[in-house]
Amino acid sequence: xxxxxxxxxxxxxxxxxQVTLRCSSQSGHNTVSWYQQALGQGPQFIFxxxxxxxxxxxxxxxxxxxxxxxxxxxxxxxNALELDDSALYLCASSLxxxxxxxxxxxxxxxxxx
Amino acid sequence: DQQVKQNSPSLxxxxxxxxxLNCDYTNSMFDYFLWYKKYPAEGPTFLxxxxxxxxxxxxxxxxxxxxxxxxxxxxxxxxxxxGDSAVYFCAASGTMIYNQGGKLIFGQGTELxxxx
Numbered sequence: 001x002x003x004x005x006x007x008x009x010x011x012x013x014x015x016x017x018q019v020t021l022r023c024s025s026q027s028g029h030n031t032v033s034w035y036q037q038a039l040g041q042g043p044q045f046i047f048x049x050x051x052x053x054x055x056x057x058x059x060x061x062x063x064x065x066x067x068x069x070x071x072x073x074x075x076x077x078x079n080a081l082e083l084d085d086s087a088l089y090l091c092a093s094s095l096x097x098x099x100x101x102x103x104x105x106x107x108x109x110x111x112x113x
Numbered sequence: 114d115q116q117v118k119q120n121s122p123s124l125x126x127x128x129x130x131x132x133x134l135n136c137d138y139t140n141s142m143f144d145y146f147l148w149y150k151k152y153p154a155e156g157p158t159f160l161x162x163x164x165x166x167x168x169x170x171x172x173x174x175x176x177x178x179x180x181x182x183x184x185x186x187x188x189x190x191x192x193x194x195x196g197d198s199a200v201y202f203c204a205a206s207g208t209m210i211y212n213q214g215g216k217l218i219f220g221q222g223t224e225l226x227x228x229x
Contacts, residue, residue, distance in 0.1 A: 033216070042221050045216045
């Protein structure tokens with residue numbers, strides 16, 4: 001059973017640029033959720049994807065968008081990067097939109113300069 | 114609006130003693146609570162959970178207590194070991210809240226240090 005994998009592990013971008021982060025869900029899971037963890041804070045829910053559609057969204061602006069593919073992998077896209085977007089971005093997979101068995105990846109550390 | 118709060122940013126405990134980590138929540142619609150452990154450069158790892166229909170759940174050295182009337186939960190680790198040193202997050206979910214059942218609300222975390 002493969003776990004949740006995220007790529008890249010680290011990324012440095014310039015303010016105003018766009019970034020795409022990738023996540024492969026755990027085998028058997030069909031739901032992917034994305035979280036942002038700022039330094040010293042707990043993870044904050046960005047959105048969830050189930051059956052290739054957005055299924056719940058947190059308090060994040062529209063420049064945060066995502067996709068889920070038929071193999072249940074997912075992408076998080078952030079446009080017009082701001083300095084405050086610097087954070088650890090975590091992807092979690094689960095089954096059928098639930099939180100039971102939520103499994104997190106190791107995250108992508110994004111630094112915006 | 115912080116719906117889940119961990120008011121102690123850090124906790125230091127001697128090896129072999131009990132560690133007690135606390136968490137408070139405000140939303141009475143939360144019905145499922147989880148504790149995660151996080152090491153640097155790794156994602157959160159699930160530790161233990163509890164449904165709102167229970168007041169206690171135990172798994173080895175880890176016990177979670179839920180006091181619904183006080184909207185408070187705690188994680189007890191007995192005995193504490195140096196390998197338990199990590200950041201601990203409590204999280205809550207409202208599985209019956211429309212379109213938010215798959216969303217976890219996290220506290221800010223408590224850094225536990227277990228000294229030999």
